[in-house]
Amino acid sequence: MWPCHRDFLSQYTHHHLVAFLLTFFSYVLLHSSRKTFSNVKISISAQWTPSILNSTLPPYSPGETWEENCLFSDSQEATLFLGALDTIFLFSYAVGLYISGVIGDRLNLRYVLSFGLCGSAVVEFVFGTVTEWMAFYNVYFYCGLWVLNGLLQSAVWPCVVTVMGNWFGKSGRGFVFGLWSACASVGNILGAFLASSVLKYGYEYVFLVTSAVQFAGGVVVFFGLLSSPKEVGLRIDSETGLLPVERDSDSHRPLMSDEEEEEEEEEEERVCDAPPTPIGFLQAFCLPGVIPYSLAYACLKLVNYSFFFWLPFYLSSNFGWPEAQADRLSIWYDVGGIIGGTVQGLISDVLGKRAPVIALSLLMAMGALVGYSHSPNDQVVNAALLATTGFFIGGPSNMISSAISADLGRQDALQGSQEALATVTGIVDGTGSLGAAAGQYLVSLIESKLNWMCVFYFFVLMTGGSVVFIIPLLVGELRSMCRSRTLQTHQL
Amino acid sequence: MCNGTVVNGSAVWDFCTSSAGQIDGRCCLQTDNTSGAVHITGLDVSYCNLIVVEDLSEASTALMIDLSFNPISNLSDLVFEGFSQLFYVILPSNLTCPGGNASWEKTEVKGEVRVCEGQINACNQTGHISWDCPQNSLCSPYGPGFFACSCVESFHGYKCLREGEFPIVEVFGILGGSTILVSLVLWVTQRRKAKAM
Numbered sequence: 001m002w003p004c005h006r007d008f009l010s011q012y013t014h015h016h017l018v019a020f021l022l023t024f025f026s027y028v029l030l031h032s033s034r035k036t037f038s039n040v041k042i043s044i045s046a047q048w049t050p051s052i053l054n055s056t057l058p059p060y061s062p063g064e065t066w067e068e069n070c071l072f073s074d075s076q077e078a079t080l081f082l083g084a085l086d087t088i089f090l091f092s093y094a095v096g097l098y099i100s101g102v103i104g105d106r107l108n109l110r111y112v113l114s115f116g117l118c119g120s121a122v123v124e125f126v127f128g129t130v131t132e133w134m135a136f137y138n139v140y141f142y143c144g145l146w147v148l149n150g151l152l153q154s155a156v157w158p159c160v161v162t163v164m165g166n167w168f169g170k171s172g173r174g175f176v177f178g179l180w181s182a183c184a185s186v187g188n189i190l191g192a193f194l195a196s197s198v199l200k201y202g203y204e205y206v207f208l209v210t211s212a213v214q215f216a217g218g219v220v221v222f223f224g225l226l227s228s229p230k231e232v233g234l235r236i237d238s239e240t241g242l243l244p245v246e247r248d249s250d251s252h253r254p255l256m257s258d259e260e261e262e263e264e265e266e267e268e269e270r271v272c273d274a275p276p277t278p279i280g281f282l283q284a285f286c287l288p289g290v291i292p293y294s295l296a297y298a299c300l301k302l303v304n305y306s307f308f309f310w311l312p313f314y315l316s317s318n319f320g321w322p323e324a325q326a327d328r329l330s331i332w333y334d335v336g337g338i339i340g341g342t343v344q345g346l347i348s349d350v351l352g353k354r355a356p357v358i359a360l361s362l363l364m365a366m367g368a369l370v371g372y373s374h375s376p377n378d379q380v381v382n383a384a385l386l387a388t389t390g391f392f393i394g395g396p397s398n399m400i401s402s403a404i405s406a407d408l409g410r411q412d413a414l415q416g417s418q419e420a421l422a423t424v425t426g427i428v429d430g431t432g433s434l435g436a437a438a439g440q441y442l443v444s445l446i447e448s449k450l451n452w453m454c455v456f457y458f459f460v461l462m463t464g465g466s467v468v469f470i471i472p473l474l475v476g477e478l479r480s481m482c483r484s485r486t487l488q489t490h491q492l
Numbered sequence: 493m494c495n496g497t498v499v500n501g502s503a504v505w506d507f508c509t510s511s512a513g514q515i516d517g518r519c520c521l522q523t524d525n526t527s528g529a530v531h532i533t534g535l536d537v538s539y540c541n542l543i544v545v546e547d548l549s550e551a552s553t554a555l556m557i558d559l560s561f562n563p564i565s566n567l568s569d570l571v572f573e574g575f576s577q578l579f580y581v582i583l584p585s586n587l588t589c590p591g592g593n594a595s596w597e598k599t600e601v602k603g604e605v606r607v608c609e610g611q612i613n614a615c616n617q618t619g620h621i622s623w624d625c626p627q628n629s630l631c632s633p634y635g636p637g638f639f640a641c642s643c644v645e646s647f648h649g650y651k652c653l654r655e656g657e658f659p660i661v662e663v664f665g666i667l668g669g670s671t672i673l674v675s676l677v678l679w680v681t682q683r684r685k686a687k688a689m
Contacts, residue, residue, distance in 0.1 A: 065643070198658075201655070201658040219675055220675050224675060226682050232685050
């Protein structure tokens, strides 16, 4: 179960490392572009509105510098529109995920991934840089571009998870994926850094740099990615996951006769001759475990993304801390998520079961959320509570979206005869994104009608809902754990 | 706007000859030594039977304008917005100085004309209204009673939000070079042995 340190590392070649890094940085670039958009919102809304003065004073002159742009009459309207853009993006991203997952299982993963990265980069360039250089500000144009961006970006996640699933077999998957799913948080940090260093030249240059780097990433992926070990002749058996293990078992066998060797070779050829067929969308939907995990992920991603989008705003409006400090503090949530994903992935690898680890973590998360909502007005304590909450929420979230999707897409029910990984990942993340999109609207509604405490209770409720959806899987896995333990004691 | 030429012996005439300008119709022109551009430095539209004066923006660089002896009933202050160099205005006596008396050092009525002399920098006014310019901009005079907020050194663009020039060549040079390098290295080590799938 727990592979020896030497064996664990010896199964990985430099190809594994490159596949890990390329997929990691693809998603880093994608997430950093989303984060830069969040961070330049204030500059963009300043660009779209005229200067605001007391009504008694005359407007500033010259008009070209101060009054000319009146896409929105004041910053409140501009902020509302920017929030609407976020929701539009998440909805089209969710819809795109369902489609892209299906496409990824049918077409060459490398082409789809590069196309998604480069296409999204071009759209972002037009959205932020071209419109500013041409001084063309139009609400419908922005909305249309952002829908297109959501659809193109949705191609990336199912492809990167599938490539990782192709390269990294079942053993050690929890730990590797846990480490790998830090890509979203690293992307956030990179995006924040990019935005803060380039923003002074003008927000259009932030979009320029982000989209250029993303486009470069797409080019590098196109030339450097091996989407599966089959492309270089390596084989990964999904159950054992290790070629060296097979070699060991070979060496323990007595010298084989010629007949046995021939039989083995024929078998191998037969398996290789029949390439796996891509699974249908409805079939993938009905695979065991997909629906409960999708619904659980919808609740969880709602909480996760609401923290991502609203935390700086909550910190500055509730405690009065300046925006730069609130931005820096919100990084602790990401850090907690990275550690949580890795540690919990490791634990679930050791146990061999994922649902118990997730359920326990989510129960602790409910407590952490309540604790955080009562956080005192002290930055250190707040950061610690934030990291703890991130650990308990981000951990399961990262696991479900990556390792568990890989598990579901490579499960025994498919018997290696169907390509389902991208489709399943698309379904899980698509449902999650729908939940996140709904959450954007609900959080702002609850906060304006009630207060922040009610928002936190809403989060606790959603986390509880997550646990409820996982209960059938939890019961099943606990039962099989008990059964295997009684079997072992009987054998002894 | 009006036919004829600058009236001989008028204030504009005196000003023009003393400042070595050229008389061209009703305007006094001066060539800028450094840029070679031609500006209007004086405008004389007296005795023109003008009833309404709406747009004098072509003469916004004028130092002296004469509107006297015209049957103008009222003159909007906005006509003189942007006339930052204006220091001498002659108007029919029924009109008030643009920007009010507070915008001029000396105003007096001489018979049928009103003379406004010496535009006061609106930015220095400490009266009941103070002109505060937003961040990254400074106040500069923009005509009698007007002020403009122009961007501070190195700031530019809408609302003076942008600072400095983006080093586009360096950034794209580095990015392009490293992309090509990394792609090449990865293609050689990874994809060169890839079989068609």
